[in-house]
Amino acid sequence: MAVSLEMITVDTTDPVPLANWWSEQIGGSILAENEGFFVMVSAGVGKPLLAFQKVDDPTPGKNRLHLDMSTDDLAAEVDRLVAAGATKVAERAMPGLEWVTLADPDGNQFCVSGARTASES
CATH class of the missing domain: 3.10.180.10 (2,3-Dihydroxybiphenyl 1,2-Dioxygenase, domain 1)
Incomplete structure (x- = not known):
């Protein structure tokens, strides 16, 4: 048994603008905004989704x-x-x-x- 990579999620304090930026850079599209809390971006069929999740305090550092x-x-x-x-x-x-x-x-x-x-x- 194995797992399949479906989505890569990034924590951010402001998901909508960051998701829009990434969507433009990869030629993708916004699939769902979920009231600005969790925004999913599609890069195309067969490619993992990118998601941007609202957090109050992102992990500091690199x-x-x-x-x-x-x-x-x-x-x-x-x-x-x-x-x-x-x-x-x-x-x-x-x-x-x-x-x-x-x-x-x-x-x-x-x-x-x-x-x-x-x-x-």
Whole structure:
């Protein structure tokens, strides 16, 4: 028996604007707002949902879980995300892979990587 990943939930003091921001960035759509307490975002069929849950006191410090995403044009996507309100945290690289750590408007860090080279795929 195994489990299936269905949804990734982020705690926030203001779920609606953060859910809207993420929905725009991933080309998704808001599925349910549940009176602003729990907002679900769909990224498409077969992909896990993103959810944003209202909490009065989010955990301080760096988030222990983060999203890793990929794109064919890393520089252009990072520029787009920063223009949309993300903050660049760091640029990173290892043989065959480059990625950038960013933070969303609520401070949650996430990474965006470029396409892996053929030798690393």
